[in-house]
Amino acid sequence: MSQVSVFLVDDHELFLTGVRTELEEHYDVCGWSGEVDEAVAAIRRLVPDVVLIDVHMPGGGGVSVICNVLETHPGVRFLALSVSDDPEDVIGMIRAGARGYVTKTISPAELVAAVERIAEGDAVFSPRLAGFVLDAFGQSIPVASDPELDQLTPREREVLRQIARGYAYKQVARRLSISVKTVETHVSSVLRKLQLSSRHELARWASDRRIV
């Protein structure tokens, strides 16, 4: 398998340099940018396998980069990497089309593993993100109008709870007596539901969170 190419988008230069050093040992870091328009152009030119992207940047932020790139290059995979753990940012990036979301406090080894997983086409759920999703699809939300789309299956819920409890995919698989591949399938279908569900529940949940 050829080396995975990674592109970095972050307007925080110190952090960018740090991540670059960590990833260069494992991947082909083909470029980086701290600016929205420049990043979109460069990603379209280089077509990397994975793009690590910050949420908040001057000139539109991560969401606009994802939307712009996916319009022309739907094959590029995005992993959001941000200091923000605001549920709205997390859900916003996932809805835009990111395949995962990790906070910048992630350890270098975990980040390398997350990039690997994204490159293989899977979704990456950090414990915190799993918590948000559980909250968003939580029992407090009344029955949705499209149950197939908006409800998590009991198995998906269980997988998410395990991840939220801090277990790695491999451990989740062992604890639930299923294969790692099955765990990944569940996680990916949760991600799909999250991206597809354009219903008001998520918006309302987010606004509830602000009031609480």
Add this chain to the structure above:
Amino acid sequence: MATLRSGPPPRGNPRLSHSASCDNIIVLHPTPRWEPAIATGTSLETGAISAIRRIDALLYRNANDRVISGLAGGIAHRLGIRTPYVRAAFIVLAFAGGVGVAVYLAGWALTVDRLEQVNPRNPTSRRQLAGLGLVFLGVLVFLRTTGIWFGDSLMWAVGLVAFGTAAMWERPGAGGQGGLGAVITDSNPGRLRIAVGALIMVAGLAALIGNLETMSDIGPAIVAAALTAAGFMLVFGPWVLGLVRDLGKERQDRIRSEERAEMAAHLHDSVLQTLALIQRTDDPRRMVTLARGQERELRSWLYRRHPDEDTERVGSVIEQLAARIEQDHRVPVEVVRVGDAPLDDHTRALAAAAGEAIANAARHSGAERVSVFIEVEPRSVEVYVTDQGRGFDVTAIPEDRRGIEHSIIGRMRRHGGSAEIVSQPGEGTEVRLTLPREVP
């Protein structure tokens, strides 16, 4: 906060704007315009300021949407309705024995202008002038019909004087000076206006004096008093008005600089101190702990969701316990929380048991981090404390180590819940705490 934001403008919601500034906050921090050296006033002064601040938060004059003063625009914005309705309400109230006029004047005096965008060349718009003119005419017609009237010729004279004075004294705009100020700064349009204004005023005064002959029946004393008052107002009125306006501006400036000073002081006490501490530390573990503690503190200060929420919800209490243990034992504790529940005797016991479990994991497991997962469901609250550390044989807890038995299992049982400890040597440990909720 708005002064800090350099990122894209927020889309609609306040929370987003906070987090938008979050990435840039430390980068922006050394902006030289920050001047923390603000003289702190007396306690009386700060009391007055807080009262003023309360009025300002409640009511303001919308400088972007004004016909007369913008008061109606401000009220409409505060109430979330359209401005014409508020204006109509004032007009209707004005006919109810003048209540509307009184309320309007009081509102005008108590509030300050607030504008989103300043147009420095033209602080008083044509629309506003037309509005004021119409109000003035309306008052005159009203007075005439009600009989409080000194005769047409006299009122014409007084009107001319008033108009001339107004033209001369038009108050300085935000961008430059008008009125007499313009004479001092030697600007041509201002001079022209003052000349015309003075002419009109003199003409009006002449007509007034001419009229005095015809009104001997009113009584010279009243005339003298009225003239004195008018003269007094002519001379001091604009000055007093300007003073009041300056006061309002100063009050706004002071509120703003106070906020800035508060933020600077906070960053100095917390972030800068921690950064200094980190520079002097050789131990990487301690550095991480310091950075994490500071991060958490800064986050909670920035987002300040609800101060009282922190102490009254079980999730927040466990988060606080986790933060303290993290600092004491220098092991990162990740807390993920789904939902929250109010604090009562039972949930307080749950929090204490969770704290004990977290402390045990941090102290004995040797793991690089401890994960805590709190899930509040309608019928139960569950807390999982997980570490990937060395684990232990659950069946072989020594008799003298009663911590687990007493403060976790026993405590949960006393409050109707249960505790389960899953661990094997080399496999990490998981403590599951379950507490049934009383369904209301």
